């Protein structure tokens with residue numbers, strides 16, 4: 001373990017909201033506090049005060065992700081807190097660890113060390129990550145990740161298999177969502193018969209079908225032209241506002257990250273001083 | 280849109296591969312169905328022939344394990360048995376499979392004691408019965424008439440002796456329908472086995488209970504060393520042909536089962552590997568690992584079940600063709616009991632589960648982040 005006292009403290013602290021301010025002075029400042037360099041109200045230092053940051057939905061603590069070869073350190077001590085309802089863009093050059101961070105937050109990958117908390121629940125305590133993903137998280141990817149042999153409607157419905165509800169109710173939900181995303185005439189279309197923008201909207205519908213709390217979008221506009229990018233982003237931000245969703249979006253496109261409430265910059269597997277914070 | 284329709288869709292994506300897999304399985308299942316049907320058919324048709332004669336117990340040599348027990352001198356045993364309680368008739372039977380005339384398939388030739396109850400179950404459809412024990416005539420089953428191209432009045436050469444066909448009969452037992460029947464005396468003479476029979480058929484009176492039959496059996500054991508009294512079913516169970524064909528059918532079930540499971544295993548493993556990324560997507564959108572396993576099992580069981588059902592039809596068709604081949608006619612009467620067919624369907628499902636197990640586990644164990652980047 002790389003983290004000792006701080007980690008245990010953070011767990012304790014996270015598990016007992018409201019007691020954060022009573023943290024012993026001896027263990028502050030946190031290692032990660034100094035490292036994030038994020039200013040209030042979005043910096044972790046600020047979030048330490050749970051009174052003023054009560055609505056954190058995701059909190060990452062000292063995340064490290066090393067790949068098998070041992071040389072690749074995709075993440076190297078990442079601390080991050082995301083408020084519920086926030087639209088956060090994670091930016092940085094290719095290979096800086098954006099996808100790795102999103103994958104860990106999405107429980108698709110386990111960190112080598114460190115911990116993530118979802119509404120103060122540590123991921124290490126999640127028994128059934130599939131169920132957790134189904135209930136709380138929607139994913140959107142650069143490459144859409146639709147199933148080529150299923151039509152738009154079925155690509156959305158496939159995410160409802162194994163969830164409670166009747167077939168007709170699920171069908172109605174999927175149709176509504178697709179209609180809302182402007183795809184009412186594309187229900188029976190297969191992915192290879194749709195444009196990139198349409199495909200990404202199907203993927204958004206799939207991400208939303210189980211009413212998640214958090215959307216993880218990994219370069220969602222990376223395969224789209226600027227017009228489609230703008231349209232998809234507008235849809236995403238509209239839905240985010242309407243539903244009060246939290247969105248974490250990885251991108252390296254400044255025009256895309258400009259739509260976010262907050263930008264978290266990464267470099268070499270760490271949180272870098274954000275452009276906003278630059279003097 | 281549910282798991283089952285998804286499974287069907289996944290199979291339909293690779294029609295050629297699915298077709299080959301189903302064909303391979305259906306061939307294996309067809310072999311199982313045909314061989315087992317024939318093995319049971321052998322047993323059933325022998326039993327039917329014995330039962331049709333109205334025989335209650337058969338007395339024969341203990342050591343005999345041939346298709347027909349080897350012949351023995353009947354007189355002493357026959358006399359002894361006549362004195363047993365409840366016994367009405369003790370009738371000798373001699374039989375041999377012989378070539379009758381040029382170019383015809385071998386047929387069973389039966390010698391039955393003249394005037395005994397053995398003849399009672401035959402229905403004469405043409406001609407007449409023999410008028411005396413030693414009259415040089417035979418009667419032939421309707422199928423034998425067809426196979427040998429003989430009818431009433433024709434001559435038949437058996438073991439160098441000339442006989443005339445006196446009548447054509449029908450029997451409820453296929454084996455007898457394909458046979459030539461003559462009096463025991465004539466049969467002993469042409470087969471050069473004077474005084475000998477393969478079995479003694481014992482008919483008991485109406486009042487005999489199962490306990491009486493059991494008593495009869497133990498009495499034979501006690502007083503006639505070297506002989507046993509058995510039911511027709513037990514006699515058939517000792518039949519080497521029946522035993523060999525059953526062993527072959529068991530071997531076929533084993534081999535077809537192993538091959539079938541391997542074929543599904545291979546197909547599903549290929550399919551899983553091709554779909555790694557897709558499974559990653561399913562896991563990402565929140566599918567339980569067991570749902571992924573279920574999907575793989577559905578697919579593998581759909582394949583084997585289709586193979587099983589087609590295999591049953593093909594197997595029955597193959598057996599039908601075999602039964603109608605000249606050399607086989609009248610000798611087998613394949614039996615496909617409903618419980619056997621249900622067992623074959625069960626076997627197909629089992630193949631799907633066995634062959635799909637490892638692919639299903641492999642699919643369910645994929646790590647979503649890795650699977651998503653799989654090409």
Ligand SMILES: Nc1ncnc2c1ncn2[C@@H]1O[C@H](COP(=O)(O)OP(=O)(O)O)[C@@H](O)[C@H]1O
Pocket residue numbers: 067068072073074075092093094095096097098099100101
């Ligand atoms: N499965 C993997 N195995 C080995 N190295 C990986 C793997 N996935 C990512 N990496 C490495 O980890 C680093 C961070 O990757 P990633 O999180 O995908 O960055 P980004 O999304 O910012 O481009 C890169 O150097 C990348 O090569």
Ligand SMILES: [Mg+2]
Pocket residue numbers: 095098099100218
């Ligand atoms: Mg990336």
